[in-house]
Amino acid sequence: MLDTLITGGMIPDFDAGVMKPANVGISGNKVHFVGDSEPAAREVIDASGCVVSPGFIDIHMHEENFAEGRQYVIADLMLRMGVTTALGGNCGIQYQPMAEFRQNVHALHGAPINYMIVSGYNRYRYVLGLGHHDVITRAQQDQIRQFIQKDLEDGAIGISFGIEYDPIMTTEEMLYACKAADSPDHLVTAHYRTDADGAIDSIREMIRIQEEIPGKYQISHLSSCSAFGQMKEALDMIHEYMDRDPRLDYDTYPYSAFSTYIGFTTFDGEDPMKQWGKDYPDLLLTEPPYENVRCTKEIFEDARKNYPNMLAVAFAMNEDEIRMAVADSRGMIASDGIISGGKGHPRAAGTFPRVLGKYVREEGALSLVEAIRKMTDAPARRLGLKNKGRIFEGADADLVIFDPETIADRATFTETALPPDGIRLAYVGGIKALEGHDILCRTAGNVLGINGKIL
Ligand SMILES: [Zn+2]
Numbered sequence: 001m002l003d004t005l006i007t008g009g010m011i012p013d014f015d016a017g018v019m020k021p022a023n024v025g026i027s028g029n030k031v032h033f034v035g036d037s038e039p040a041a042r043e044v045i046d047a048s049g050c051v052v053s054p055g056f057i058d059i060h061m062h063e064e065n066f067a068e069g070r071q072y073v074i075a076d077l078m079l080r081m082g083v084t085t086a087l088g089g090n091c092g093i094q095y096q097p098m099a100e101f102r103q104n105v106h107a108l109h110g111a112p113i114n115y116m117i118v119s120g121y122n123r124y125r126y127v128l129g130l131g132h133h134d135v136i137t138r139a140q141q142d143q144i145r146q147f148i149q150k151d152l153e154d155g156a157i158g159i160s161f162g163i164e165y166d167p168i169m170t171t172e173e174m175l176y177a178c179k180a181a182d183s184p185d186h187l188v189t190a191h192y193r194t195d196a197d198g199a200i201d202s203i204r205e206m207i208r209i210q211e212e213i214p215g216k217y218q219i220s221h222l223s224s225c226s227a228f229g230q231m232k233e234a235l236d237m238i239h240e241y242m243d244r245d246p247r248l249d250y251d252t253y254p255y256s257a258f259s260t261y262i263g264f265t266t267f268d269g270e271d272p273m274k275q276w277g278k279d280y281p282d283l284l285l286t287e288p289p290y291e292n293v294r295c296t297k298e299i300f301e302d303a304r305k306n307y308p309n310m311l312a313v314a315f316a317m318n319e320d321e322i323r324m325a326v327a328d329s330r331g332m333i334a335s336d337g338i339i340s341g342g343k344g345h346p347r348a349a350g351t352f353p354r355v356l357g358k359y360v361r362e363e364g365a366l367s368l369v370e371a372i373r374k375m376t377d378a379p380a381r382r383l384g385l386k387n388k389g390r391i392f393e394g395a396d397a398d399l400v401i402f403d404p405e406t407i408a409d410r411a412t413f414t415e416t417a418l419p420p421d422g423i424r425l426a427y428v429g430g431i432k433a434l435e436g437h438d439i440l441c442r443t444a445g446n447v448l449g450i451n452g453k454i455l
Contacts, residue, residue, distance in 0.1 A: 002027050002041035003430065009047030009401065011391050012054075012372045019369050024052050024391060024399070029430035031395040047401050050424060053372050054389050055084025055398035056352045057379040060189065060220055060251045060334035063088025063117060065095040066104040074339045075112040076439055077349040080419040081409075082400035083335075084428050085114040085388060085448070087379075090220055090336070091191040092162030094120030097147070098154035102447050102455055110443030113428060114398070116383060117447070118160040118189055119151035121177055125166055132265050133168050141176050148180040155449035157383070158187035158215060163202075164194060165264055171205055178213045185384055185450045186215035196228035196276055203234055207241050210248045216382065219250035221336045222325050223317065224258035228276055231321035235328055242330055249382060251334035252325040254354045256317040257413065259286075259338065259345035262300075263308020276316035284313040284413055286343040292414050311340050313413055326359050327366040332382070333375045346416045350409025353420035357408035368404060384451040397430035 002025040010019040011034070025033030025041060033039055063086075064072055078086055088094070088101075096104075098117055105111050124144040130136060136144075148159055159181050161174055178188055188209065192202035202225060210217035219225070219238070226234040241248055260266050262285065273279050280295040285303055287310045293299060295312075303310060325331060333355050337348030347354075352375055359365040366374075380389020387396045400423060407422030419437040426434035428444035447455045 002032055002039055004043045004045060005033070005038060005041035006045045006047045006052050006401065007038060009050045009052035011052050012369045014369065014373050014377050014390065017369055019051065026397045026427065026430050029397055031391055031393060031397050034391055034393055045401070045425065049405070050401050050403050051368070051372070052391070053082070053400050053402065054376040054380070054391055054395070055400050055426060055428065056082045056375045057383070057385070057389060058083045058086040058335050058337070059218070059332050059379040059382060060090050060336050061086045061088055061348070062090060062093065062336070062338040063095060063101065063115060064104070065340070066101070067095065068341065070104060070108065072108070072112050072442060073342060074337055074348055075445070077337065077339070077417060079112045079426060079428070079434050079439060080423065080437060081349060081352050082402060082423050082426055083113055083352065084398035084400065084426060084445070085116070085385065087116045087118065087157070087383065089118040089120050089156065090160045090189050092120045092122030092160050092165060094118065094123050094160065098151040098156045102155065105447050108443070111445035111447070112433065112439060112442045114445040115447050116449070117156045118158045118187060119148045119156040120160050121148070121174070122162045122166055124148070132166050135168055136173060141173065145177060145180045148177060152181060155447060155455040157450050158189065160188070161190040164191055164266060167193065167265055171208060174209060175212055178209070181213070181215055184214050187218060187383070188213055188215055189218040189220050191220045192225045195225045196230070199226040199228070199230040200233055200237065203237055207248065210245065216247045216249070218382070219248070221253055221334070222250045222331065223252045223255070223322055227256065227317035227321035227325070229318065229321070231324050235324065239330060249331060251332045253334060253336050253347050253351055254322060254326050254359060255345070255347050256319045256322050257313050257315040257345070258317065259311050259313045261308060262303045262310050262312040267304065267312070273314070273316070276314070278314070278316050282315045284315070286311045286313065287341055309340065311338070311344050313345055323359060323363070323365050326355060331374065332378045333371070334379070344416050346409065346411030346413060349411035349417050350420055353407045353422060354409035356402070356404065357422070361404065361407070387452065397427050399427040401425040
């Protein structure tokens with residue numbers, strides 16, 4: 001007898017490019033049945049009118065910062081929007097070494113979602129005491145390579161860089177670090193060197209890195225790199241390269257505002273909002289004493305000086321170009337979700353429902369099945385997760401059930417953690433982990449290594 005039978009829903013058929021009706025059965029932690037009949041089950045869930053999707057896989061987020069207390073914050077937001085597996089440690093800013101992260105998850109007896117981690121390069125520059133503009137020595141490069149090697153041995157699946165955050169970093173410095181990740185299974189992700197006018201050159205640099213490494217290269221959040229008038233050219237360039245070498249790919253988030261720390265180099269220079277054709281009031285601060293405050297020159301300068309670790313939100317990108325990347329036939333949807341002191345950007349709580357509500361249902365920018373593919377099958381293949389991202393007999397029972405007529409993000413720039421509408425249930429490893437907005441289980445998720453190995 002099955003543990004659970006989910007009846008009457010529609011599941012994605014990526015090969016045919018359509019949604020199709022099917023009942024889905026779960027036994028233990030696996031999908032055990034997919035078909036028209038109704039085998040006996042201990043629990044039957046009526047999913048009429050709903051989509052039964054593989055759990056969403058967020059290939060770009062920022063993991064739990066356990067230094068803020070041993071608890072889950074961002075993983076809860078992820079689960080509430082239907083994410084069941086996420087890759088943390090991106091943009092070079094992994095919060096803690098891989099071993100420590102694993103220990104924390106094990107001490108908590110599991111996680112709300114499955115976690116994978118890339119080793120953050122910039123973090124190790126800071127551990128060595130290097131500032132954003134300090135030239136690195138060969139001895140320090142070797143030390144960082146050892147840190148990264150240790151993370152990889154402990155289960156990190158690759159390396160991440162935040163090139164923009166330490167602009168002194170050369171391509172050669174990155175390639176030297178990449179020698180630590182010498183397997184075709186390793187993933188190198190990078191937050192580009194410069195956005196807007198520098199976007200195309202930045203993508204060119206990242207393509208060069210792809211040409212030199214054995215693994216896969218992921219251009220991080222293309223949205224905040226190129227949605228300032230460069231998206232079309234950026235996508236053309238990426239497509240042309242991917243036609244030859246599909247190891248390259250990218251992720252993008254569905255918001256026309258970006259978020260990062262106010263103290264970061266992103267905001268260096270005289271009148272920094274000018275670089276995006278914007279002004280101080282287009283920058284929103286997120287924590288006391290400037291919670292939900294739009295900047296003036298004075299507030300901006302005070303925040304940078306006295307609260308450099310406060311997240312700021314810049315309303316700076318073009319919506320048309322955000323849509324272009326969301327609807328593109330290549331690339332993946334990812335949240336870039338980041339939380340600091342419980343505050344951040346609504347993308348951490350709304351990304352996937354926003355794509356399904358705004359871009360699929362309301363604007364018809366892409367089909368439902370294509371959107372689901374970009375948030376399940378595409379990242380699963382990228383991450384070597386053979387048993388995730390599709391619904392088949394033997395697949396991991398990571399599932400999300402949502403109503404395509406009502407799914408919508410509710411999180412805003414002032415209420416960043418509001419859970420979405422339309423997500424009914426989520427299963428992580430066969431365990432019913434979410435019902436509506438309520439988290440029922442915080443321990444069903446594992447830390448996963450290369451090819452989804454449970455660590
Ligand atoms: Zn980033």
